[in-house]
């Protein structure tokens with residue numbers, strides 16, 4: 001069963017190896033363990049629902065608790081402290097587009113707010129209810145989770161929008177296809193959520209971001225059904241399909257998603273290389289993508305992330321042997337680890353391996369084979385469980401991500417890191433910060449930064465400290481040439497920073513789209529932009 005107050009399946013957990021605990025304690029001091037509210041105690045706080053009875057709507061306390069929060073650090077602290085804030089008044093689980101239309105009509109009659117809910121993995125406050133006076137109905141799309149059609153000629157699969165990652169792949173695999181969309185939240189996040197928040201999967205170098213994979217589908221809006229035809233390319237005016245991407249629930253409920261699928265590749269392995277320093281590693285990453293070597297993934301850890309990953313991996317003896325080997329090859333302190341995915345036919349795979357080895361060698365790269373890379377791939381969807389292990393040791397962990405052009409990568413990365421590292425110095429607190437480049441493009445790349453700090457005296461203090469860090473780093477991102485999000489979307493947490501990026505006219509266009517399909521402003525209040533804020537465009 002899914003954890004009600006954290007990530008994933010409650011039967012599964014990870015623990016922090018001793019070497020990881022020692023490393024963190026050395027960097028940021030001992031952790032501070034805080035208590036965990038019980039489900040019973042939280043359920044007891046849930047107020048009576050304001051919704052009239054409806055056969056498809058669940059109003060029991062536990063269902064409402066389980067849909068009240070996403071997965072940001074602030075959500076985590078809310079769930080652990082029991083201080084949740086507003087709960088939805090009810091949750092519906094439609095099984096068809098007809099049911100969604102019926103729920104939209106009910107919401108209009110009863111003057112409700114609606115929150116479309118996919119897997120609830122938002123890390124930016126998207127699906128959290130807010131209290132603007134109207135009762136809140138959360139619509140969980142999780143029962144619309146089937147492969148409905150596969151057009152093998154066009155390589156387009158149609159799915160119910162609530163299909164989560166594992167069910168997308170397990171329904172395509174026997175037919176010989178993959179979608180190839182693997183966000184780290186793959187276990188729980190859904191097709192509809194990926195489209196609505198412009199998600200990016202770890203192997204987007206081969207398969208593309210969701211923008212490239214989303215071919216069309218159906219959206220049920222308060223003003224009617226929007227059908228997006230699957231056309232390979234078109235010059236027929238602005239692309240309505242593009243308007244649905246990143247709409248974060250404002251245009252309606254996406255009920256069917258048509259995606260471009262790919263036959264399963266003959267060969268796939270993940271390889272690891274180490275570089276002597278960041279300058280050479282970052283240049284090699286840029287050259288690899290600009291030379292269009294056929295990779296499916298490139299992830300480059302900076303020196304602190306490399307050191308942290310090796311410490312958290314456990315197995316100090318094997319890591320010691322690796323470091324001795326790297327030392328002989330001139331790769332020691334300051335080393336940076338690059339993980340590369342190679343996916344394709346046998347011929348493509350061999351050609352790409354040869355090309356990447358030649359290119360990286362000229363930047364001092366030391367190739368170590370596939371052992372570490374394949375281990376990473378094996379565990380890539382379990383890493384989110386580490387948050388639980390860190391929490392148990394008394395540490396809070398969060399991530400920030402952005403993207404920028406290559407000529408600004410170092411400046412932006414250093415600015416984000418130093419802002420976070422020094423962000424709580426006036427409270428006598430150290431923050432451990434490290435970064436990797438997670439998605440690379442010819443023009444630039446994403447920057448993905450993780451920060452860890454020991455919990456404060458209580459949940460509230462920890463939340464306030466997180467808010468200080470998040471706010472100052474977000475301001476630095478948008479004022480230093482970065483986007484407020486490369487892949488996590490806007491939600492409520494990033495909404496204050498969006499106007500810097502889009503400008504006043506851009507925000508007016510975005511609001512205008514919402515107003516056209518949702519004139520009563522029922523959908524996703526305060527996500528993407530403030531609810532009922534008619535004046536500020």
Ligand SMILES: Cc1cc2nc3c(=O)[nH]c(=O)nc-3n(C[C@H](O)[C@H](O)[C@H](O)COP(=O)(O)OP(=O)(O)OC[C@H]3O[C@@H](n4cnc5c(N)ncnc54)[C@H](O)[C@@H]3O)c2cc1C
Pocket residue numbers: 070071115116117118119120121122123126127141161162182183184185188189190191192193194195196197198199200201202248249250252253254255384487488489524527
């Ligand atoms: C541990 C962890 C790792 C993550 N890794 C990645 C990553 O690698 N790449 C990445 O892109 N993101 C990542 N995320 C963020 C998150 O998983 C994505 O934003 C994802 O796309 C959200 O999908 P979801 O189905 O959970 O949507 P939800 O969180 O339920 O909703 C997100 C938004 O989409 C809207 N929405 C959802 N379904 C529909 C629908 N059917 N119709 C209309 N609107 C809808 C919601 O209203 C909301 O505004 C990660 C999150 C976590 C917790």
